[in-house]
Amino acid sequence: MTASPAAEREPxxxxxxxxxxxxxxxxxxxxxxxxxxxxxxxxxxxxLHAALxxxxxxxxxxxxxxxxxxxAGAVAVIRPEPISFISYPFEWSFSQLKEAALLTLAAQALAxxxxxxxxxxxxxxxxxxxxxxIMIDTLSFERAAPxxxxxxxxxxxxxxxxxxxxxxxxDGRLGLLLRTYVDGVPLDLASELLPRxxxxxxxxxxxxxxxxxxxxQHADEGRDAAPRAVTMSATRRLALLDxxxxxxxxxxxxxxxxxxxxxxxxxxxSNVATASKDAIVREMLVAVSAxxxxxxxxxxxxxxxxxxDAGYEVVALDSDWAxxxxxxxxxxxxxxxxxxxxxxxxxxxxxxxxxxxxxxxxLLERANADVxxxxxxxxxxxxxxxxxxxxxxxxxxxxxxxxxxxFVPKGxxxxxxLLATREDIFPGYSLEGFRTAFSTRFTIVDERPVxxxxxxxxxxxxxxx
Amino acid sequence: xxxxxxxxxxxxxxxVIQAIIxxxxxxxxxxxxxxxxxxxxxxxxxxxxxxxxxxxxxDTGASPTKPE
Numbered sequence: 001m002t003a004s005p006a007a008e009r010e011p012x013x014x015x016x017x018x019x020x021x022x023x024x025x026x027x028x029x030x031x032x033x034x035x036x037x038x039x040x041x042x043x044x045x046x047x048l049h050a051a052l053x054x055x056x057x058x059x060x061x062x063x064x065x066x067x068x069x070x071x072a073g074a075v076a077v078i079r080p081e082p083i084s085f086i087s088y089p090f091e092w093s094f095s096q097l098k099e100a101a102l103l104t105l106a107a108q109a110l111a112x113x114x115x116x117x118x119x120x121x122x123x124x125x126x127x128x129x130x131x132x133x134i135m136i137d138t139l140s141f142e143r144a145a146p147x148x149x150x151x152x153x154x155x156x157x158x159x160x161x162x163x164x165x166x167x168x169x170x171d172g173r174l175g176l177l178l179r180t181y182v183d184g185v186p187l188d189l190a191s192e193l194l195p196r197x198x199x200x201x202x203x204x205x206x207x208x209x210x211x212x213x214x215x216x217q218h219a220d221e222g223r224d225a226a227p228r229a230v231t232m233s234a235t236r237r238l239a240l241l242d243x244x245x246x247x248x249x250x251x252x253x254x255x256x257x258x259x260x261x262x263x264x265x266x267x268x269x270s271n272v273a274t275a276s277k278d279a280i281v282r283e284m285l286v287a288v289s290a291x292x293x294x295x296x297x298x299x300x301x302x303x304x305x306x307x308x309d310a311g312y313e314v315v316a317l318d319s320d321w322a323x324x325x326x327x328x329x330x331x332x333x334x335x336x337x338x339x340x341x342x343x344x345x346x347x348x349x350x351x352x353x354x355x356x357x358x359x360x361x362x363l364l365e366r367a368n369a370d371v372x373x374x375x376x377x378x379x380x381x382x383x384x385x386x387x388x389x390x391x392x393x394x395x396x397x398x399x400x401x402x403x404x405x406x407f408v409p410k411g412x413x414x415x416x417x418l419l420a421t422r423e424d425i426f427p428g429y430s431l432e433g434f435r436t437a438f439s440t441r442f443t444i445v446d447e448r449p450v451x452x453x454x455x456x457x458x459x460x461x462x463x464x465x
Numbered sequence: 466x467x468x469x470x471x472x473x474x475x476x477x478x479x480x481v482i483q484a485i486i487x488x489x490x491x492x493x494x495x496x497x498x499x500x501x502x503x504x505x506x507x508x509x510x511x512x513x514x515x516x517x518x519x520x521x522x523x524d525t526g527a528s529p530t531k532p533e
Contacts, residue, residue, distance in 0.1 A: 215479060
């Protein structure tokens, strides 16, 4: 019954027996299992499927032929709109994770209006499409039983409430705990790490501290006797969800959190140099003329905007969470949709995590840039992190086939600052050394000095392996 | 029958605590909704017959009906 070519199941799509994601001939499909037929029918007939999509809460999809199914026993096959770049919650800034949490609650609220409910509340069910968070798991909804508690409550607290509370009340970097805990931050850990004062905040006292305590107290339940059934009226369920929403909305980063990301603002070069650099980058991006750009070391995105204006979809990576947060907030303010800011460190890119290290892919496996923009970055890797230039070139070659890269020489104030407190063990760090190192992986297509500065910007094309 | 598709473990402690929290927060939730609907009824009145101008009950901004 299966048509050719072969279907390839997504490694991350195995937990839920209601269906799964697969690729056939490069096209993404979702198969709905026979066992989920009634819920799927209710999802359609209640009007929720259409309502979620009309409000941009759920990824658009098209019905597909049933014989495209990857395995026997499908009741439906759909073709969801593909997301050009899959990002993960530990790569999001505070506000991005907060938006994903509020989106999840908005989807739940709309589901409730249609007599349905969410079955799970994983942060991995949210992606960013055209700059906005959107649910991607079309099978996350089922009919709501009138007196049942909200099943995803625990998952919602572990995936959203705990990490957001830790970022807001302890440190913005704690979002990275999600990289270690693929199933969400354990609530006992969050309760331990949060400042004591948060015990007096009603939302966090309830959803983190007391929640963690209740988990501990009931840990052995069901071992000797069946756990007592918990019932809850629909009104109470609404009240709980309303309280969760208020709790999330009330979480804010302390003002100091985003203050130290002012690197881009303290320009070490003149206005002439800035204008010259902008023009060179713009011309080079136009010359490459492709679809997807990765701005690595993007800071708050000066060159991401130039790339977006040149027609690119941009992924803007930075290793400073405060810069990513600031970038995201600036894009929101400007209504910009073409740029996706992301927390990532090229010297330690997001690893593959989860089952068999295949459930969530590494950053390098997800690399899909047509052009990589690496401005004022190479010296941070080569001198700040001791990475030999040849290895930097190798990494850039893995990210994409075209490269726009800036060389900042040792005389530049920014490099002098990096070398100020350490021994200069980098005799090969020179314009000539840079050209040689990058020439093994790339062909230099264009080379332009930045006016009124000692910097040089190169446009390169990856050599065939 | 609904639990057949609950593929995630809701957790015994999480179920118990959410029922307790829901019970507590449903009290302010109820009063907030009651106040909101009462205020909403009052605020709609001044606009009289112009139903199309009716203001959302949540709108506390500079609406023409707001007495300064």
